[in-house]
Amino acid sequence: EIVLTQSPATLSLSPGERATLSCRASQRVSGYLAWYQQKPGQAPRLLIHEASNRATGTPARFRGSGSGTDFTLTISSLEPEDFAVYYCQLRGNWPPFGGGTKVEIK
Amino acid sequence: QVQLVESGGGLVRPGGSLRLSCRASGFIFDDYYMSWIRQAPGKGLEWLSYISGNGATIYYADSVKGRFTISRDNVRNSLFLQMNSLRAEDTAVYYCARDLWPSTVTYFEHWGQGTLVAVSS
Numbered sequence: 621e622i623v624l625t626q627s628p629a630t631l632s633l634s635p636g637e638r639a640t641l642s643c644r645a646s647q648r649v650s651g652y653l654a655w656y657q658q659k660p661g662q663a664p665r666l667l668i669h670e671a672s673n674r675a676t677g678t679p680a681r682f683r684g685s686g687s688g689t690d691f692t693l694t695i696s697s698l699e700p701e702d703f704a705v706y707y708c709q710l711r712g713n714w715p716p717f718g719g720g721t722k723v724e725i726k
Numbered sequence: 727q728v729q730l731v732e733s734g735g736g737l738v739r740p741g742g743s744l745r746l747s748c749r750a751s752g753f754i755f756d757d758y759y760m761s762w763i764r765q766a767p768g769k770g771l772e773w774l775s776y777i778s779g780n781g782a783t784i785y786y787a788d789s790v791k792g793r794f795t796i797s798r799d800n801v802r803n804s805l806f807l808q809m810n811s812l813r814a815e816d817t818a819v820y821y822c823a824r825d826l827w828p829s830t831v832t833y834f835e836h837w838g839q840g841t842l843v844a845v846s847s
Contacts, residue, residue: 652832654833656771656834663821663837663838663839663840664771664821664834664837665837666826666833666834666835669826669832669833675826675835676835707770707771709771709833709834711832711833712831712832714773714785714787715772715773715787716773717770717771717772717773718770719770720770720771
């Protein structure tokens with residue numbers, strides 16, 4: 621069982637700032653990692669898959685990167701609609717999801 | 727377009743049962759693995775179970791194994807979750823989700839709106 625640890629738990633930033641979210645695996649994994657965004661009262665939305673591929677409709681300001689045990693979701697310049705909770709997910713692992721990072725308005 | 731619509735949630739007493747449904751449209755249903763994922767109030771995501779397109783491959787999380795049963799009806803384009811012996815800790819929003827690609831279980835591209843299950847006496 622591979623455990624995904626997301627950090628920080630909460631990120632307080634202002635619109636226009638850069639957000640850097642981390643997802644660390646407890647052992648080396650292939651790049652089969654996804655990122656989801658969830659807003660209050662809504663279902664999660666797939667943003668990134670295979671560590672760096674943007675899903676359909678994901679804006680270019682979202683970038684996924686990483687390999688081995690360390691993966692990163694970068695939002696280059698936060699828009700008001702980007703304040704949400706973000707989860708990483710490892711394909712083929714159980715449990716698959718990290719604990720989430722909340723990006724809140726500073 | 728792809729649509730997933732859950733139903734069947736509600737308030738149930740501990741030890742009781744509930745059957746959730748997820749009606750799918752906009753894609754070839756039996757081409758895709760389908761999953762149930764839940765989220766307890768204020769908590770993260772928990773993947774409960776998945777089922778292959780033909781129903782032959784099924785997996786359950788330990789937390790629900792032996793109590794929950796996933797099934798599908800490919801004629802009616804519907805996914806089900808039979809939940810027995812419900813506990814307070816099963817209180818959550820339950821989502822059905824469709825995989826990104828056909829014939830495999832990888833990532834969850836499409837989600838329903840969720841249905842709330844509350845277990846309380």
